[in-house]
Amino acid sequence: MAGLKEYLIRRLITFIPTIIGVTIIVFLIANVIPADPARAWAGGERARPEVIERIRKMYHLDDPWYIQYIFVMKGILNYFINPNHEGALIDPLTSRYVFDDIFLRFPTTLQLAIFAEIFILSIGIPLGLISALKKDTLLDTFVRIFALIGVSLPIFWIGYIFIWIFFTNLGWTTLAGVPVPKCYETGTCPITTHVPLFDAIFAGEFDTLMQIIKRFWLPGFTLGLGYAGVLARIVRNSFLDALNSDFIEFAKAKGLPKRWIWKHALKNAMVPIITVIGLQFGGLLGGAYITETVFGLPGVGRYAVQAISNLDMPAVIGTTLLFSFLYVTVNLIVDITYSIIDPRVRY
């Protein structure tokens, strides 16, 4: 376990330059804008000069970019370090803490990603295994075509088609609002994670849970469909690779029962499969905004897109930071899982 701790620290250290790089790129992008953000934040053309001037001072807009950069990064750090968020970065448009805004929306995106992941795993893994076991049959071809269609479907298209089928005609889903557990209002939640899905489960609010499922299953399915196809292909190919390896032949020569042989093959196929699942989950969190737009979900992705079009740079930096943090965290979890599965991998 001491090794794990050291490994985590080492990973965190390599994470810092990446974070700095990411945020600097966002800053460079911000500097490309010829428009005056202060004016936009103050309310556009009719903004009063003294308000513009105050905003300019507050966000160090007249200083060189690195001073602005340090100001923003300090503001983000303050949010997490200071118990009352003193000195934390404030969004110029909403006058709230940037990360308050982000964390308000993050549960929606997370729930969307969780629902998508449920579909990805429950479709991708069985289909992949079946097509490996029925290699070169009609079923295998069907899975291949399904995977190719899945990755080719534009979400902004299939999303609307699904809405038409499942909402307009069948009424199996809802499209408005984001359900939250009742215990938020009464203050009786046993555990508060701020993620309605978990809180509803912990509070045992079955009806809220059903509402959440009704609201999220279709966007999750839409988002997950393409990823499920890709996962099915990866599962198929890695399982076949493992089945063709020498140690499986030796296991047969040892007279192991079929199930034991599959166990060996599956465990060996796990490493590439977990990589893909990890990368996909990172992609889900960061790639959800088209789904959020189509299904009217107020998530982080939509927030980021709006922030970009409003030239709301503090919000943009906040969300990019969150996304790259998530990306790196998912990678870290994948690597740790490796080291549990594969004795050759050391941290």
Next chain:
Amino acid sequence: MIKGMKTLGLKRKILEVKDLHVHFYTYAGVVKAISGVSFEIYEGETFCLVGETGCGKSVTSRAITKLIESPGKIVKGQVLFYRDGSPIDLLKLSDEELRRIRGREIAYIFQDPTAALDPLYSVGYQIAETMVAHNTATWKEAFRRAVDILKSVLIPDPEKRVKNYPHELSGGMKQRVVIGISLSNKPKLLIADEPTTAVDVTIQAQILDLLRKLRQEEKMTLLLITHNMGVVAEMCDRVAVMYAGKIVEIGTVHQIFKNPQHPYTKGLLKAVPNPLIKIEKLESIPGTVPNLIFPPSGCRFHPRCPRKLDICDKKEPPLIEVEEGHKVACWLYVK
């Protein structure tokens, strides 16, 4: 060497391969990897299959327990396994019946120990599961016995090694583990497919010594597949020489080395230092192993043969006995 000859008539058969044909259906055509291979193995002896790479010796050894994967297929033949004196045709058994024989009564050692061991499981586990799979031990017993097995294959510090993963062991040690796995259920017949090819030269002798020692201790029969005539001379009682999917000569090690008949066997012996005959210089056999999709007509060796007759490319030579227990397939000896 002499012992092999003497015991020949007294021993009981343990395995009899009759007219075995294995084809591989590849993109380029049907590869006739084995065409009509027949031989017998007697209880307690060491029988060698020898030949160049690609002559079909490995395929033959795997076909014995139907370990042939698609696109390969056993198209014809019988493999009779004598269990308590009565024969059963292994090729007719169900998958489950065969599974019970593999690793229990007939065990294998493969060429590359690094590839044969699952990298994700400890060596102890891989030894133990072989016993548990055949109900010869419970998991608890099996793990305890795994230590003894590692000791018997001369791995130092077995109590610690049993918890090691394959990547933590050297090549030689891994091959010892593979041997240990094969021996864990005390099989009657051990099939060793080029057990020394993938390990360091310095380890090869140790592995062979170990195999010989274990064979005597456990009173096993050994089918050894090799391309190395030196190994044949050192280890075997009887030898079958294979060429292009057929057996061209079969006899005791003494007969083959002292009195080789087939031009191919002679060529093979000239290519390595022969411990029984003094030869001036080593020669190579001209030409290469033929394409088995379109094998040469008649005797498959005729394009490379230094003593080719007119009939050789027209008709296949029969396998005829030239002295007791010594058979050869060559038109030179057909009267």
Next chain:
Amino acid sequence: MGSSIASKETYEKKILDRFSDKLVDSITNLIDKVKPGWSERNKSKIDEWKLMFYAFNRSPPGIIGAILIISFILIGLFGPYVAPYSYREFLYIEYPDTYLVPPGSTVTITNKRGDIVKVFNFPLGTDKYGRDLLSLILYGARVSLIVSLIVILLGVPVGILLGLVAGYFGGKVDEVIMRITDIFLAFPALILAIAFASVLPERIRPIIIQSGILKQVFSVFFAADVRDAANFAPILSVILAIILVWWPPYTRIIRGSVLSAKENLYVEAAKALGVSTWKILFKHILPNIISPVLVLITLDIGSVILMEASLSFLGLGAQDPMVDWGKIVYDGAQYFPDRWWLVIFPGLATFLAVLGWNLIGDTLRDVLDPRTRRSIEFKVKRGKAEEK
């Protein structure tokens, strides 16, 4: 090699095979004219190419993919010229009856006396400006085609070059390039592209407006009116944005392959013979590691089309009156599902174009991998044997 020739003889050649043979032959003839004797020296390579085509010709998904992308390219090239209406014909202004008519409608315009003045056919319906949807989709194909071509032609070579340099030279160069690559990879690609695409137009627009040549060139590229020159900027920004997020995976893959390829003996030999570094990179290393990249490129063209349409759907690409597929859906979404055609048809076009590239890429992967190619070829023959 001997065995592959042997297998060729056993083939019964079909029409497609003869066609692909001709294609390969004419290409080799062409090379022969430039470099005499080339085909003699590369006989086995040419045979291998022909075999690859045979395998490809026997894969139904590959054929469907080929049909789809050939149609996509032809529509992209000629679509705007055969379109029944221009994307700038806002019929609604003059004829309010053309507002959002459904597919297959014929709108007849009569004057006050009841005489028929004009007849409009709208096979796929119209949008809120009374524009013909079929024509809009044909124009949109051009934008998709140009965007994907430019991204692949500019983005991929950058990625490959950086990967070659990082992998071959190693050390500090490698460290710097890979750090930057990691930073780009740590972004969700679409967010980064959105950020670039939303800030770049302000910078690009003045450049295009001031340059007469650029105006002309891009109006030909996008089959657009020069009057829309200011609107070329957002599309060009989308292209730039996609390029900026597109190279990192290529750099990473190429670097990995170079690392293992440079250990090969032929590279050592070339080095020992004093062959120049660039020649080693481009003549000895690159050709040996390029086939997985070729597969990736074909699959990626589909992803580029998808990303471009997605950015447009978010309102970032084409701006009124210019159109591309994502933009038509973006505009039509508010009328969905009542005026379904505005979402269904452009979305279907996007889907089919992307599917075409993915089918081709997936088949190519099988064809370029010797192991799977063999199994495809083998299946063909076994099938034939069973028929008899």
